[in-house]
Amino acid sequence: xxxxxxxxxxxxxxxxxxxxxxxxxxxxxxxxxxxxxxxxxxxxxxxxxxxxxxxxxxxxxxxxxxxxxxxxxxxxxxxxxxxxxxxxxxxxxxxxxxxxxxxxxxxxxxxxxxxxxxxxxxxxxxxxxxxxxxxxxxxxxxxxxxxxxxxxxxxxxxxxxxxxxxxxxxxxxxxxxxxxxxxxxxxxxxxxxxxxxxxxxxxxxxxxxxxxxxxxxxxxxxxxxxxxxxxxx
Amino acid sequence: xxxxxxxxxxxxxxxxxxxxxxxxxxxxxxxxxxxxxxxxxxxxxxxxxxxxxxxxxxxxxxxxxxxxxxxxxxxxxxxxxxxxxxxxxxxxxxxxxxxxxxxxxxxxxxxxxxxxxxxxxxxxxxxxxxxxxxxxxxxxxxxxxxxxxxxxxxxxxxxxxxxxxxxxxxxxxxxxxxxxxxxxxxxxxxxxxxxxxxxxxxxxxxxxxxxxxxxxxxxxxxxxxxxxxxxxxxxxxxxxxxxxxxxxxxxxxxxxxxxxxxxxxxxxxxxxxxxxxxxxxxxxxxxxxxxxxxxxxxxxxxxxxxxxxxxxxxxxxxxxxxxxxxxxxxxxxxxxxxxxxxxxxxxxxxxxxxxxxxxxxxxxxxxxxxxxxxxxxxxxxxxxxxxxxxxxxxxxxxxxxxxxxxxxxxxxxxxxxxxxxxxxxxxxxxxxxxxxxxxxxxxxxxxxxxxxxxxxxxxxxxxxxxxxxxxxxxxxxxxxxxxxxxxxxxxxxxxxxxxxxxxxxxxxxxxxxxxxxxxxxxxxxxxxxxxxxxxxxxxxxxxx
Numbered sequence: 001x002x003x004x005x006x007x008x009x010x011x012x013x014x015x016x017x018x019x020x021x022x023x024x025x026x027x028x029x030x031x032x033x034x035x036x037x038x039x040x041x042x043x044x045x046x047x048x049x050x051x052x053x054x055x056x057x058x059x060x061x062x063x064x065x066x067x068x069x070x071x072x073x074x075x076x077x078x079x080x081x082x083x084x085x086x087x088x089x090x091x092x093x094x095x096x097x098x099x100x101x102x103x104x105x106x107x108x109x110x111x112x113x114x115x116x117x118x119x120x121x122x123x124x125x126x127x128x129x130x131x132x133x134x135x136x137x138x139x140x141x142x143x144x145x146x147x148x149x150x151x152x153x154x155x156x157x158x159x160x161x162x163x164x165x166x167x168x169x170x171x172x173x174x175x176x177x178x179x180x181x182x183x184x185x186x187x188x189x190x191x192x193x194x195x196x197x198x199x200x201x202x203x204x205x206x207x208x209x210x211x212x213x214x215x216x217x218x219x220x221x222x223x224x225x226x227x228x229x230x231x232x233x
Numbered sequence: 234x235x236x237x238x239x240x241x242x243x244x245x246x247x248x249x250x251x252x253x254x255x256x257x258x259x260x261x262x263x264x265x266x267x268x269x270x271x272x273x274x275x276x277x278x279x280x281x282x283x284x285x286x287x288x289x290x291x292x293x294x295x296x297x298x299x300x301x302x303x304x305x306x307x308x309x310x311x312x313x314x315x316x317x318x319x320x321x322x323x324x325x326x327x328x329x330x331x332x333x334x335x336x337x338x339x340x341x342x343x344x345x346x347x348x349x350x351x352x353x354x355x356x357x358x359x360x361x362x363x364x365x366x367x368x369x370x371x372x373x374x375x376x377x378x379x380x381x382x383x384x385x386x387x388x389x390x391x392x393x394x395x396x397x398x399x400x401x402x403x404x405x406x407x408x409x410x411x412x413x414x415x416x417x418x419x420x421x422x423x424x425x426x427x428x429x430x431x432x433x434x435x436x437x438x439x440x441x442x443x444x445x446x447x448x449x450x451x452x453x454x455x456x457x458x459x460x461x462x463x464x465x466x467x468x469x470x471x472x473x474x475x476x477x478x479x480x481x482x483x484x485x486x487x488x489x490x491x492x493x494x495x496x497x498x499x500x501x502x503x504x505x506x507x508x509x510x511x512x513x514x515x516x517x518x519x520x521x522x523x524x525x526x527x528x529x530x531x532x533x534x535x536x537x538x539x540x541x542x543x544x545x546x547x548x549x550x551x552x553x554x555x556x557x558x559x560x561x562x563x564x565x566x567x568x569x570x571x572x573x574x575x576x577x578x579x580x581x582x583x584x585x586x587x588x589x590x591x592x593x594x595x596x597x598x599x600x601x602x603x604x605x606x607x608x609x610x611x612x613x614x615x616x617x618x619x620x621x622x623x624x625x626x627x628x629x630x631x632x633x634x635x636x637x638x639x640x641x642x643x644x645x646x647x648x649x650x651x652x653x654x655x656x657x658x659x660x661x662x663x664x665x666x667x668x669x670x671x672x673x674x675x676x677x678x679x680x681x682x683x684x685x686x687x688x689x690x691x692x693x694x695x696x697x698x699x700x701x702x703x704x705x706x707x708x709x710x711x712x713x714x715x716x717x718x719x720x721x722x723x724x725x726x727x728x729x730x731x732x733x734x735x736x737x738x739x740x741x742x743x744x745x746x747x748x749x750x751x752x753x754x755x756x757x758x759x760x761x762x763x764x765x766x767x768x769x770x771x772x773x774x775x776x777x
Contacts, residue, residue, distance in 0.1 A: 018340035018418075018749070028343040028417040035409050039447045046451035046481050050466055053477060135471075136463035156465075157472040163464035167455060 014199045026201050033205045037212045040175075044216055047168050051223060054160050059228075060151040064144045065161035066227035068133065070124055074225040077120050078217065084113035085214045088207045095200035100193055103203070107187040110210065114180040121173055125166075134166070135159040148232065165224055172220060175213045182206050245648070245745045260345035261748055266331035267646070268352050269322060272359060274715070276318035279366075283311035285708065288670075288701040294694055296687045304687035305372035306388065312375030313393060317400050318359055320631055321489065324496030325442075326355075326407055328638045329435050331646060333411055335739035335746060336429050338420025338755035343413040351406035358400035365392040374685065376486070379467040379478040383459040391460050394453045401446045401453075404492075408442030411435055420738070422757035429737050429761050430513060433520040434499030437527040441488045441495075444531070449485035452478065479541055483534035491530040493627055494594070495523055497634025498565055501590050504641050505569045507735040508584040509576025510769055512762040515568045522561035529558045539610045548607055555605035562598050566591060577769070581733075582656030586637030589664045593629025597622055600675065615685075618678025621671045629667055636663065636714060643718065644732045648745040649725030655717045662710035669703025734770040736762050 019025040055062045091106035132140040141158045186206050189195065195203055246263045249255075256264060287307050290298040299307065330348065334341055342348050365371060371393040373382040382390050415428075415436050456478070458464045465471035467478040506513045513519060535543055535551040543551075569591060578584065600622040603609050613619065643651050673696035678684075682693050689697070731740040742751050759766070 016345075018342075018345065024417060028413050031416055032344060032347075032409055032413045035412055035443055039405055039409070039443050042444055043447035043451050046448050046455075049481070050455075050477055053474065054472075058472060135465050154472070156470065159465045159471045160473055163458075163466045163471075163473075166462075167458055167464060167466065171451075171454075 014194075022198065029201045029205055033208050037208065040212060040216075044168075044171070047164065047171070048219075048223075051164050051168070054157075054164065055223075055227070058154070058157040058160060061153055061157040062161050063228040063232060064141070064148045064151050064153050065133075065158060065165065066225060066229075067148065067232050068131070068144055069165075069225050070127065071225055071229075073120050073124055074221055077117050078221050080113050080117050080120070081214045081217050084110050084117070085211055087113065088210045092200070092204050092207045095190070095195045095203040096197055098197045100190065100195075103190045103195065104187055107183055107190055107203075111180055111183050111187065114176055114183065118173060118176055118180075121169065125169075128162070128166075133162050135163045151232075168220055168224065172213065172216055175216070179206075179210050179213050182209065243743065244747060245743060246748045247648070247745050249748050258349075260341070260349055262330050262334050262342045262345065262348055263646075263746065263748075263750075265348050265352050266327050269326040269330060269355070272352075272356060273319050273322050273327065276314050276359065277711075279363075280311055280314035280319055281708065281711065283307050283314065285704065287311060288704040290687055291689070291697045292701045294689050294691045294697075299687065301687050302372065305374075305685070306370040308685055309372050309374050310366055310370055313371070313397065314362070315627075316375060316489070316493075317397050318355075318362065320493045320627055321400075321404055322355060322407070323493075323631065323635045324500060324638060325411070325435060325438055325492075326351075328500065328635075328642060329411065329438075329496060330407070332642065332739055333414055333432065333435060334418065335645075335742065335750055336432055336737055337415065337418060337423050338738050338751065338757065339414060339418035340749045340751075342410045343418055344410050347406050348410055351403045351410070354399055354403035354406070358396045358398075358403065361392060361399065362396035365389045365396060368392075376482060377453065377456055377478075378482075379456065379459075379475045380469055383456055383467055384470075391457050394457045398450050398453050398457070401450045404442050405446045408439035408446075411439040412443065415439075420755040420757055423738075423755075424757075426517075427757055427759070427761050428520075430502035430516070430519050430523075431499040434495045434502070434523045437523040438492055438495040438499075440524075440527050441492050441530060445485040445488040445492070448481055449489075452481040452485070476538070476542060479538050480535065483537045484531075487534040487537065488527075488530040490623070490626060491526055493631040494634075495526060497590065497594075497631045497638075498523065500634045500638035500641070501565075501569060501587055503735070503737070504583045504587040504637055505572050506762045506764065507641070507733050508579050508581055508587070509573050510734075510764045511572055511576045512760075512764060513568065514571035514574075515564075516761065518564050519568050522564040525561035526558065529554065529561065533558060533605075536605055536610075539607060540614050552605055552607050556602065559598060559602055562594075566595055566598075580657075581640075582651070582653060582660050583637045583641035585657060585660035585664075586633050586640065589660065589667075590630060590633040590637065593625050593633060593664075593667065597625025597629055600625065613678055615683055616678035617674040617682050617684055620684050621674035621678060624671045624674070629671070633663070633667075636660075639714070639718070641733070642739075643721070644728030645739060645744050645746070647718075647722055647725070648728050649721045650728050650732065651714075651721045651725060652717050655713060659710050659713040659717075662706055662713065666703050666706030666708075666710050670700050670707055671703070673697070673699045673703075729770075732770060734767055736764055736767055 015022055015025060019028070087106045087109045091103055091110065094103040094106055128134055131143065132138050139155070139159055139162070141153065141155050144158065145153050145155070183206060186203055190203070246261055256268065259265060286299065287304070290296070290304060296304070330342070369389055371386070371388045371390055373386050373388070373390055377390070377394065415432055455464070455466050459467060465473050467473045467475055469475055502513055502519060533551060533555040535547060536555045539548050600618070604613065604619065604622060640651060640656055643649070677693055677696050680693070682689055728744045730742070730744050738755060738757070741755070
């Protein structure tokens with residue numbers, strides 16, 4: 001029984017058997033990716049909800065914790081991520097135009113930016129470790145109590161801020177790692193010449209994911225680093 | 234061509250390839266549905282085993298079969314296995330997986346490989362959970378309430394949390410696949426207003442899976458972080474709020490009830506229309522009530538927390554919103570009943586389950602209104618009244634729907650008919666056993682017997698004995714279909730393409746369907762449930 005009249009037709013190599021045409025396949029992938037991003041919003045939403053409540057309750061502790069972060073490094077990381085989003089966007093364009101080498105270069109640049117972000121994040125976490133700002137038994141915020149006498153700091157509540165800080169930046173970093181992994185695959189297949197102006201859906205979907213992870217950081221940066229910046233300096 | 238299709242060697246999805254590889258690496262939605270069927274059946278019996286132990290312990294007022302610690306683990310693992318590893322994947326991942334592409338005239342789901350991935354995630358989660366059971370289990374209650382789960386329980390909370398976290402992603406991917414498939418893969422002419430109601434209800438279910446499950450995922454992850462890395466987000470010692478945990482948990486876990494019941498309603502609509510041989514009454518209302526349940530379902534979660542210390546005003550609002558869910562649910566029940574009115578009803582096995590569903594779901598739904606009332610909830614909160622209520626929905630509703638659906642589509646899935654006499658017997662046993670098990674629990678709860686205790690005062694014994702007796706009948710009712718389904722795969726009568734004379738694209742293809750579902754591309758030119766145009770089959774006896 002070889003006759004499967006639907007399965008044979010004018011199928012290109014990238015078109016999976018169960019789609020009628022390339023447009024349907026692309027539409028399905030795009031909708032699927034946007035839905036996935038919606039689930040990601042809900043995923044991070046749980047933490048943003050917790051953040052909202054605790055920041056309202058423990059404002060002074062949140063402000064002090066925020067001031068203990070390294071704003072310079074945070075700003076550099078923000079700039080790095082924005083640049084990486086630019087290279088991704090240009091990469092999608094390069095794929096559309098069929099410029100293989102340019103695409104590979106842009107994807108590689110994105111990966112480099114991704115590693116740079118993660119490296120700087122690691123430096124920041126290590127600093128927190130040295131300062132005993134990691135929640136748990138050795139948690140100590142005497143330094144913050146000393147530095148910000150104008151704030152009412154309860155060390156127990158300060159742990160809530162740092163718990164949220166590590167949970168939120170940690171899960172964001174996990175998404176970055178997954179993103180870098182995705183882009184390694186994309187770069188490999190781009191190098192092999194799989195993506196053409198007719199078929200570049202994976203680059204576009206990878207780009208959507210990267211932009212999403214980027215946007216999460218755009219919210220995390222002010223929420224975690226810039227609390228009461230003008231008053232405490 | 235036509236003669237070849239009838240011959241015995243006709244190729245279909247079951248005999249196209251053989252061997253373990255052809256199953257474990259399949260991307261065919263029908264085969265993945267069967268993989269799910271096998272795995273959820275396994276967990277159904279694991280969960281059922283725990284339930285039976287619970288009922289045996291409660292046979293006597295004293296704590297004689299198990300001690301308190303073991304009992305805590307039993308009801309925890311019964312709940313977690315049944316909810317996360319059986320009920321949530323049951324209808325969507327088995328019947329939905331099998332039928333969604335068939336019903337809309339597609340060759341497969343939009344993402345066949347993601348579909349397989351979701352099964353593997355489920356299996357990984359299942360293996361972790363079984364490991365958790367075998368190495369000591371977990372005793373937090375299925376709800377993981379903090380701070381007990383984060384700071385006090387000495388059992389394997391992390392492992393259980395991770396297992397359910399992973400199972401959640403399996404559920405998300407199934408929902409994502411359905412939404413994209415329903416949007417993008419419909420056959421020409423299959424407009425939204427021609428979709429079977431099965432599809433509408435699965436669409437609503439998928440939306441809940443997509444938007445609710447990630448919130449549970451992050452909540453459980455934070456609990457795991459709190460235990461593993463000493464973070465303090467829900468820790469009252471550090472100013473964390475256990476109520477926040479409850480809010481986040483129920484934000485998913487209340488809508489999760491609709492993940493379980495909406496697909497059962499999906500099945501119900503198909504069966505009722507088929508065995509009354511009428512177009513479903515008020516198609517648009519039934520379709521939209523599914524969407525309404527999904528939307529309202531997200532706005533009622535705090536009715537689980539009326540006595541947990543939320544403010545009176547928010548309790549008032551959540552109480553009113555909870556009443557609102559009754560409206561779309563009632564629309565469905567009334568419309569199924571109106572469909573039956575003056576229909577040619579045949580009392581086949583699926584229809585018996587459908588009748589059972591309507592009765593039990595109505596009981597479960599109405600007692601839900603008792604619980605949504607602030608005053609009564611204070612009295613019956615955390616008693617067996619609650620247990621009886623949600624078992625009427627989850628077992629009386631969801632499991633009856635699942636079994637009805639399995640019987641209805643078994644000829645399509647396996648290509649064989651199940652023995653009708655045994656089927657009816659099992660349906661009656663399930664109905665009788667269920668009511669005997671759970672109706673006494675309404676009374677027990679109203680009299681004040683609290684849930685989650687392994688001992689109770691002697692005056693509650695008679696009702697508890699009735700309940701335990703019922704559970705054994707129920708167990709027989711559940712084992713029977715498993716036996717005769719397996720039996721029918723070899724000895725059952727060969728099923729025709731459309732044994733019930735049912736409407737719907739899935740009945741227009743062969744039984745079992747070919748790998749790509751249809752021999753030729755489908756074009757839909759008719760409305761759903763056009764029963765006036767389809768002759769009733771001779772085999773199904775019509776009894777008035």
